[in-house]
Amino acid sequence: MEKINVLVLITVMDRAGAETMMMNYLRHIDRGKIHMDFLINRPGRADYEDEVEKLDSKIYHMCALYPGKFRRYRREFRRFLEEHNDYDVIHSNLEEKSYYALKIAQEMGIKVRIVHAHSAPKGHDLKMIMRLYFRKKMHKYCTHRVACGEKAAKWLFGDDINIVSMEEYVEKSNSIDSMSYDGMENKTVVIMKNAIDTKKFRHSDNERKNIRTELGIDEKTLIIGHVGRFVPVKNQSFLIDIFKYVNNIQNNSRLLLIGGGNSKEEISYKQEIQNKVKKLGLEDRVIFTGVREDVNNLMEAMDIFVMPSLSEGFPVTLVEAQAAGLRCLVSDNVQNDVNLTGEIQYKALEDGEEEWGEKVLEMVNIKIDMFEMEKRVKKAGFDISDNVKLLKEFYVLASRGK
Incomplete structure (x- = not known):
């Protein structure tokens, strides 16, 4: 051939x-x-x-x-x-x-x-x-x-x-x-x-410890994670509201925002989010990593992955998050067929930041088998x-x- x-x-x-x-x-x-x-x-x-x-x-x-x-x-x-x-x-x-x-x-x-x-x-x-x-x-x-x-x-x-x-x-x-x-x-x-290459996202306790050390975050700190370009459809503004509610209840928490973008729209929206974080006094709680090659390692540091998008197709990041064994809370605008493990939980944006925040706090206390989640992603054919x-x-x- x-x-x-x-x-x-x-x-x-x-x-x-x-x-x-x-x-x-x-x-x-x-x-x-x-x-x-x-x-x-x-x-x-x-x-x-x-x-x-x-x-x-x-x-x-x-x-x-x-x-x-x-x-x-x-x-x-x-x-x-x-x-x-x-x-x-x-x-x-x-x-x-x-x-x-x-x-x-x-x-x-x-x-x-x-x-x-x-x-x-x-x-x-x-x-x-x-x-x-x-x-x-x-x-x-x-x-x-x-x-x-x-x-x-x-x-x-x-x-x-x-x-x-x-x-x-x-x-x-x-x-x-x-x-x-x-x-x-x-x-x-x-x-x-x-x-995705599921092996790259396999959970490692050592990598979790290493990446948290790099970020200056101890093991007891709750980390909410998100990966996405800074555009309005990804709805990071609402995610800041959710995090503010969580942080008011659990002060030892951080929000990890991974991603960036070079277009005028992306640069402008990211600046808007950074200004909002500053206005709410959360600068030392919200970490903007920018674009990173090691998203798989950064996911190791997270306790929960939150995606409050206004619209999505079939997000690669959600496939990755599930392979990494993360609890995932996403908006009901995300289609159900991305729930490869049966562990994703959905919530309407209309429920507001308080209900989303309560759901985050509820989910982080649920035990989850990280290695089983990777197996389910592979079994689903991804x-x-x-x-x-x-x-x-x-x-x-x-x-x-x-």
């Missing part, structure tokens, strides 16, 4: 959900059979770029995919494909904004054009009107549809779809000669799991070792017209 060249379209290779998921697959895929390059829509150097290049993949930059730059984007993308005409597969993580790229890719003869759904947004504003327009136009130009979960799949591809696992898809595709993928008629959406083999086979089958 000749090597299959895949061009991954993604906004930026920072340490966020979709990016971390693609990195997990890149690290473990058979790079002798599948070569992956990345085309991103940001000019600056991003978190994962050094590692991508060490894995013999290339990173290319082009203009942002903003309304005022659509014409420039089309021009630059066409020129890029003219100059790099050896790609067999386009794997777009741009969701509905994949429209322009896939249309051009079709015109230029790239036969495999994959759209990947990662999220299910809420709300209705001018931005949403544009998203709905692109969503309608995009379907004609994609040949294969994948999603992180059912909620994201239905938002991007509609309710009238046939959702199958990657394993089922590969098995069935291998049993027939060919499959039709007319973009207007095909309703199959393949679930590509947000898989270890990267199995999933990366399926992705390789998926690319092979797609390249053969299946």
Whole structure:
């Protein structure tokens, strides 16, 4: 089999959900059979770029995919494909904004054009009107549809779809000669799991002690943890309110906020959160770690993971938190199928910070078998070792017209 060249379209290779998921697959895929390059829509150097290049993949930059730059984007993308005409597969993580790229890719003869759904947004504003327009136009130009979960799949591809696992898809595709993928008629959406290297998140008492020592926190201190970009949808502002309530009752507590972001929106929102922390007099209680490579180690220090998001797709961080054996309290905006261990507890944002705070204090007293949780994540099929083999086979089958 000749090597299959895949061009991954993604906004930026920072340490966020979709990016971390693609990195997990890149690290473990058979790079002798599948070569992956990345085309991103940001000019600056991003978190994962050094590692991508060490894995013999290339990173290319082009203009942002903003309304005022659509014409420039089309021009630059066409020129890029003219100059790099050896790609067999386009794997777009741009969701509905994949429209322009896939249309051009079709015109230029790239036969495999994959759209990947990662999220299910809420709300209705001018931005949403544009998203709905692109969503309608995009379907004609994609040949294969994948999603992180059912909620994201239905938002991007509609309710009238046939959702199958990657394993089922590969098995069935291998049993027939060919499959039709007319973009207007095909309703199959393949679930590509947000898989992780579960071994990295296996609990270690020694690592817990070491990371707490690094943070200057003793073993008796309650640590509430959160991992996410600083954007309003992650709702860190409400998390500060929850922590304030907990800290008023249990003064020996800390909030660990892991993550960052380089866009204007992310920088602005993080500053807003930092100002709120200062106003509430919690500067010595809330730790902003910034972007870290060792999220697995930082999770060892936590007692509970809290995610009060306004909207989510299928969060990689929740898969990681469960593999690390953490108690997890999340908003009911997070879909139920991410509850791989049966241990996640859900709460409505409308319940307010007091009820959330009480739930946190209740949950930290519940005993939990950390090693059993890792086993459940693996049993649910979310270890990267199995999933990366399926992705390789998926690319092979797609390249053969299946």
